Amino acid sequence: MTGYIEPMVGRYVHVDIDGTMHRIYFEEAGQGIPLVCLHTAGSDNRQWRYLLADEEFTKHYRIIAFDLPWHGKSNPPANWDGSEYQLTTQRYTQTIRAFCKALDLNKPVVMGCSIGGRIVLNLAIDHAREFRALIGLEAADFQAPWYDTAWLNRPDIHGGEVCAALVSGLVAPQSPAEARMETLWAYKQGGPGVFKGDLYFYRVDGDLRGRTTAIDTKACPLYLLTGEYDFSCSPEDTVRTASGITGAEVTVMEQLGHFPMSENPAQFRRYIAPVLATIQQKHSS
Template sequence: MSFEPIIGRYLTVTVEGAPRRIYVEEAGQGRPVICLHTAGADTRQWRHLMCDAEITKDHRLIAFDMPWHGKSLPPEGFETEEYLLTTDSYIETVLAVMNGMGLEKPILAGCSMGGRIALQMAALHADAFSGFVAIEASDFQAAWYDIDWFHRPDGHGGEMGAALVSTNISPYAPNEERWNTLWMFMQSGPGVFRGDLSFYTQDDSLIGRLGDIDTAKTPVHLIVGAYDFTCTPEDAKRTADAITGATLSVMDEVGHFPMSEHPKGFRPFFVDALKRMI
């Protein structure tokens, strides 16, 4: 019996003029890598990589729960407002955590909505980072579903969310990890998945900023799963092609949540991505 190497703490930062108590986990030493979770989930998606001694011997992996997610409570007065994630508040939160932890030019790795914001950071705040790994990410994905279904009085939003994302998990994913991944969505707070998807499916501002990304200064690498139909390989390729110098890898046996649904299948692609960073 032994403890895992992951250490969790709380960091209070200011976002949108108000305090945010953020739950942060980290493991390892060396180059800092900020790891962003997907919509409706939390840092548990990154636990396998954070427990990988070969990766953490040279990299300090840092994952945090966005406000409203996991162990990060909503801000005071949340009961009087509608949660809708925006690009500006997302960027401000990431930068606040980075600065609050005193991180010098970390690598930023994000999946799904985290990958989208990593590309926004590459366009708007490249100087603050040493590289970007955008996983299951593209310039824009319009919803093919009604996001209001995830916050209704006649249905459990978390279970509805899990039902939706279950179709985006690869058939090659180990059954245990498939259900561990779905459990995170089942636990999502009321309206949180809907609020994240509002950002993911309605904010198309990245499209006009792709040309501002300078990969000669800060590398950008995209990774996408062949079984991801929310962000397909074609979507990721379209985005990579619009970024001069960006690179792309396609994972044959992985879906939309690679680090949690199929950690062994994702690992070599993540290791390769880290090697591509400056």
């Protein structure tokens, strides 16, 4: 073969989530500490392709990025009857834990962005001892709504166009055009109602205000990183959340928005490299 083949490998694992079998697509690369990556609402694991291709990180980490059911290449389950998709806190938590169990991951690190960042906080509240460290990107216990999600799924408006256009403003203006395009392309490809269904968790079911103070960062370190251009989960939202969590480490990332790992991978790398190095050092000592 003469073509350049990227290092990540994609496979399917069958995962029992609350009694229903799901065929979950995931990609992985590297070896070492398991690092499970969670994509944003309405997107899929392609957001992590730059991290999966990082030669340095994959020397020490087994990086794994999966598509939530209904997203990317993880189809809805076989018994889905077409009823409205809605992600809940319980469902999301079950999915992550079941995926980690199916792959027999030993105390993985979980890094999630946006809804993935929010659920990381819930993992820290309820299941901290199962994880080596937790990383929340664009994460907060709550953030003020800035649009009505009813616009995301209606037959007279193109869902892909409106989903992508809404989130386009969350990409920092400094982000390279090609990475911006790719980030938005995933939103144009999402299934009907899936982004809206994810936001049910974000807007309705997953309000963690008042619960995050229970997080014990001695049981599991917590790192929160938010892009300065994210006006959905703003730096102020993250700092406010962290102020109630003893030991949580907060970083505001310059020239980044709501999709740091995909909208500007090089800039994101500057911020995530020290975090991954710290976790690795704690693992080695």
